Amino acid sequence: MLKMLLPIDGSTACNNAVSQFIELLGWYKEVPEIHLLNVQFPFHGDVSLFVDQESIKQYHLDEGLKDLNKARELLDQAGIAYQYHVVVGDAAKMIVQFATEHACDQIVIGPRGLGTVQGLLLGSVASKLIHLSPIPILLIK
Incomplete structure (x- = not known):
């Protein structure tokens, strides 16, 4: 079974790409194993002096789940199974690392989004x- 990684940032463009990807699933002989990945940017500076590690971890998880919400909703409505993951780090590096570690066959991305600084990151x-x-x-596209 093919494994597909869809990096998700919660942007409208990203969610449009998920909708279009759902339409393209007919290309495949069988529905691939789908992994949604949200990458949260790490805090800069020594935030841990003021906030405990568990609170930081929970914050990143909460923000990641918000970003994943619409994509999950679209896949749920289409009746397509998926797994979702939230990680912290540099977006491109974490996407490649995740795809490699999970032996994904393809990374599916939209042309815009993939980061909170939306205009910059296409x-x-x-x-x-x-x-x-x-x-x-x-x-x-």
Whole structure:
């Protein structure tokens, strides 16, 4: 069974890509194993002086779940099974690391989004992924 990784940032463009991906699932002989991945940016500076590690971890999880909400809703409505994950770090590096560790066959991304600094990151995350990833990338417009 094919394993597909869909990095999700909660942006409208990203959710549109999920909708289009759902329509493309007819291309496959069988529905692939789908993993949704949200990458949260780490806090800069020594936040742990003021906030305990468990609270920081919970904050990243809560924010990640908010970002994943619409994509999960779209897949649920289509009756498509998936797993979801929230990690913290550099978006492109974490996406490639996750895809490699989980032996994903393809990374599916939209043309915009993939980060909280929305306007900036079309080129940066997508092009970093293209350069870093040994795994094929499907860009859905």
